Amino acid sequence: MLKIQEIRELIKLVDQSSIDEFTFEHDGSKIKMKKHNDNTGSVMKHVNQEVQQAPAAVQETVQQAPTAVAAPVAVQAEAPKSVEAASTENLHKITSPMVGTFYAAPSPDTENYVKVGDRVNTNKVVCIVEAMKLFNEIEAEVNGEIVEILVKNGQLVEYGQPLFLVKPE
Incomplete structure (x- = not known):
């Protein structure tokens, strides 16, 4: 669906x-x-x-x-553009560079890399996308604040799928 x-x-x-x-x-x-x-x-x-x-x-x-x-x-x-579309226009989307499984933390017993409200910089790791037993760290790509996390831990993600919305600084 x-x-x-x-x-x-x-x-x-x-x-x-x-x-x-x-x-x-x-x-x-x-x-x-x-x-x-x-x-x-x-x-x-x-x-x-x-x-x-x-x-x-x-x-x-x-x-x-x-x-x-x-x-x-x-x-x-x-x-006309919806209110939702207008509010996300100025936000940067961090997207998945590959098909795989989204992980918000480096291991199940540790804290998530980021949460809503956290400030990130271009080098900050925000999540891991696992594909074929390779764990790929995904960086923020932009300086700003995490506004929304669009996927859940353990969820399958597609290439180009938005993972986070970041308000750039």
Whole structure:
């Protein structure tokens, strides 16, 4: 099941690409996006019908999502920026350089490298991403303050996935 943030990113990628239609199916759920469609009502109806046929957990997630997520990409592009997007624009994202497992501390019995509110510098190790039994220390890349930790300890992360939000100094 996709998270709302991942769905928004898909919308942005489809909007920036030259494709007119995109369909994504995974574990019984389906997301279909179309660009440049004058009949937005039918697209919304189509998406809502698919949500009703999806598993209960997917239905709940999509029903709680902002309307712009289910709307065609062209409508999303014209909508004003959300408060969440505006508040994170000036923050630096520390992203995962690889696919692996996120660890917030060097070992289970020690404290986390950083927590929300900590000040970091470019050389400060903020976490470890383990891939194929290699433990890679991830540095902050920027001077600033940790505003949010976006993943949980032991969570699998993808290449380029944001791990931390840092308010640069």
